Amino acid sequence: MPDTAVDGAPGRTGTTGATLEVRDLTTAYGPVRALDGVSLTAAPGRITAVLGANGAGKTSLLRTVSGLVRATSGTVLLDGDDVTTSAVESMVTRGMAHVPEGRGVIAELTVEENLRVGALFRGKVDRAEFDRVYELFPRLTERQGNPAHTLSGGERQMLVIGRALLARPRILLLDEPSLGLAPRIVAQIFGLLRQLVDAEGLTVLLVEQNARSALSVADVGIVLNLGRVVATDDARTLMADEDLRHAYLGF
């Protein structure tokens, strides 16, 4: 796959996406079960959207997959390898980048430094890769030397996605990227995500409360309710299922 498959996309040299398989995953915080036997698959070249109301277990799912929270039972397989008990720090070297909820910029570091942290584990990284992220998000170029706490919500989201891309992930976990953003910016970010996935075969597991936007960009939708999967289907099919939408997705 050529390096310039997407105009301005970070230089990914033909790495394809990773397959994530979650089997019967249960995660509990004390007596409260946040995930209750969740099984799902996220395939390369596809955006898999996990939808559901507040408290449905969406964030817990991502946090368990990346190892920030330990599963009570069940397994997480990345390209067939069991990573259920792998250290959080090792996930990025296995090709998984998790963008946590709340726009996890490191507020005290500058925009440029935040991006550099994304590439830290890879050792020396070609400057051109940074330039491509700036091309992808021109707003960040103007803010390059500013501390991240001066950024707007949209800019922060761009920064964390750009930072995750510098880790050259094969699978990207995104937690509520649309939270608090103007619809125009949400559309822009989702459009970009689609481009990256189509051009590079990246795997995306997207957690969203904003089901309408998420389903419009996703290939597959998974609906969670109280820690259980209540529906898994083609995004378009879910979009058309009025009863399901009313019952779980609020639109």
Add this chain to the structure above:
Amino acid sequence: MEQFVNVTLSGLAQGMIFAAFALALVLIWRSTRIVNFAQGSMAAATTFIALALVQAGWSYWLAFVVALVSGFVLGAVVERVIVRRVEGGPELNAVIVTLGLFVAIQAAVAIIFGSSFQSFPAPFGLEGFSVGGTVIALTPNRLYVIVAVLVTMGLLVALFRFTRVGLAMRAAAFGQEVARLLGVRVGRMLTLGWGLAAVVGSLAGILIAGGAFVYPAYMDSLIVFGFVAAVLGGLDSPIGAVVGGLLLGLALSYVTGYVPGGSSLVNMTALVILVVVLLVKPGGLFAGTVARRA
């Protein structure tokens, strides 16, 4: 005028040491949200190691290097073995642990090296330079103190700004979870941070000892002054620690130099400064505008 220059010069030299000590406190606070009350006795321990080596015939400089290296090891071990268990827990636990370490290390120093006063060598002269026939309060040793602290600060700035490990340390300090998700070995970075802070603390300990007497508790007052300096500058700000240290050094020097009986008011002055800062600008002079998530 001459007195003013002299009082200012000695205040600066003193302030540099406060600054170094405050910087060590800030480095630890910034990354682990813990005030390391044991820093003084840790520095005393390494200074006594240096003293033992000097007494055994080693050169000052070799002993100096060994002291700083053992400071690093001590800081790293203390974090990894003891403090790690209370990191992220209730704040009071960490306070009690570092206070306990303070007492324990000081007692260990007294047991190993004895609790009598011993004179510590100064690597440079203690006679003031003479400018136009008058001897000023700047001695070669004080100049060395100032330069040593400045060089150390420059190295730290370079480390944090320009190196990958420095960036990883800052990422680990400011955004632990994000840093872990991006593959930064946060635990290792915190250990490294404590080690470095202990080096800076040891530097302060060995510099203030030069040409003076040391005993196991000789760093106790420096803990107070270093803490006041750190709070004055803002516990989160390394630059604040340095400026706070210099300001405090100058303030105390002016009190000693100009107020009759001032030398007995030094501790009181430090306390007043601490209270005023906490009342008027609790975040310190260099308080960041960023609200940190705990």
